[in-house]
Amino acid sequence: MSIDAAQAALAGEHACVYGYGVAGAHLADGAESAHAALAAHRARRDALAALIRAADADPVAAEPGYALPSPVTDEASAAALAVLLEERLGALYADLVGAADSPELREFAVRGVVAAAVQALAWGGSPAAFPGLDGRV
Amino acid sequence: MSPVTQRVDDGRRRLLALVAGAPVLGAAALVALPGCAADPRPKAAPGARSSLDADVKLRWRAVASEQRLLALHAATVAAHPDLDGRLAPLTAHHEEHLTVLGDDGPLPFGSAPDAPEAAAPEVPGEAGAALAAVAEAERAAADACVVACLAASGPRLAAVLASIAASEAGHGVLLG
Numbered sequence: 001m002s003i004d005a006a007q008a009a010l011a012g013e014h015a016c017v018y019g020y021g022v023a024g025a026h027l028a029d030g031a032e033s034a035h036a037a038l039a040a041h042r043a044r045r046d047a048l049a050a051l052i053r054a055a056d057a058d059p060v061a062a063e064p065g066y067a068l069p070s071p072v073t074d075e076a077s078a079a080a081l082a083v084l085l086e087e088r089l090g091a092l093y094a095d096l097v098g099a100a101d102s103p104e105l106r107e108f109a110v111r112g113v114v115a116a117a118v119q120a121l122a123w124g125g126s127p128a129a130f131p132g133l134d135g136r137v
Numbered sequence: 138m139s140p141v142t143q144r145v146d147d148g149r150r151r152l153l154a155l156v157a158g159a160p161v162l163g164a165a166a167l168v169a170l171p172g173c174a175a176d177p178r179p180k181a182a183p184g185a186r187s188s189l190d191a192d193v194k195l196r197w198r199a200v201a202s203e204q205r206l207l208a209l210h211a212a213t214v215a216a217h218p219d220l221d222g223r224l225a226p227l228t229a230h231h232e233e234h235l236t237v238l239g240d241d242g243p244l245p246f247g248s249a250p251d252a253p254e255a256a257a258p259e260v261p262g263e264a265g266a267a268l269a270a271v272a273e274a275e276r277a278a279a280d281a282c283v284v285a286c287l288a289a290s291g292p293r294l295a296a297v298l299a300s301i302a303a304s305e306a307g308h309g310v311l312l313g
Contacts, residue, residue: 097299098292110286110299117303129233131303
């Protein structure tokens with residue numbers, strides 16, 4: 001259902017906002033691009049929450065705590081976390097593309113799939129034939 | 138365990154699922170999507186162009202776009218063999234796109250509606266410019282895929298087109 005998929009993507013944006021907060025301190029090249037990524041995720045989080053509210057649902061809140069898949073101690077582990085976050089987020093947006101029941105949500109989702117794929121590459125991820133759908137086509 | 142710890146713990150488990158494993162998705166969303174569920178197929182694919190199912194037309198155009206990109210990659214590598222290393226992994230993606238788009242059902246013979254006549258792609262004589270031309274073509278193809286995704290009715294086709302758009306936008310970044 002559309003709202004479930006939108007809520008899942010919103011939860012993913014919350015996780016990204018948290019994750020970039022952790023990774024940002026270690027990402028060289030800057031604070032600059034980590035800041036830009038964080039700002040982009042915050043903006044999409046807020047826009048998606050507004051779309052969910054417009055559909056008469058309560059947007060999910062951020063979790064009080066998040067466990068990292070592995071410790072972030074240096075630039076390489078921070079970049080690896082950023083790649084992982086973007087790839088997972090891309091999968092959530094790909095689900096939302098299929099589930100979206102309004103043109104606005106569909107468009108938001110497809111832009112999310114593209115942005116996540118491009119951002120994952122920026123942090124050193126590998127290019128893929130089917131970003132967001134790996135193993136599902 | 139205190140209620141607060143419990144709550145944090147639940148949150149952690151959920152995030153862990155998000156970050157490290159399966160996306161936190163309702164099972165419903167997964168069933169509705171790619172992997173398994175094919176979009177319903179129109180009964181008659183080949184036939185008068187005007188009566189073609191709209192999704193078949195979108196898929197047909199996407200196939201034509203992949204074929205043009207493959208032709209451009211091939212012509213670029215033929216003119217600049219040194220670019221093979223850069224382009225080969227990306228060429229393989231287009232082959233995968235073509236396979237998945239073709240596997241989703243029969244398509245009419247001939248070239249897609251509105252497809253420009255398949256002329257041999259022109260490749261700039263300078264390698265940097267040739268690469269830039271491929272990057273530009275990838276970006277344009279990605280934009281077209283986004284538009285097609287917005288027009289698609291079937292959820293699987295929409296998700297596949299979104300993913301191809303993401304792949305080609307990534308190519309544009311890598312080559313640009």
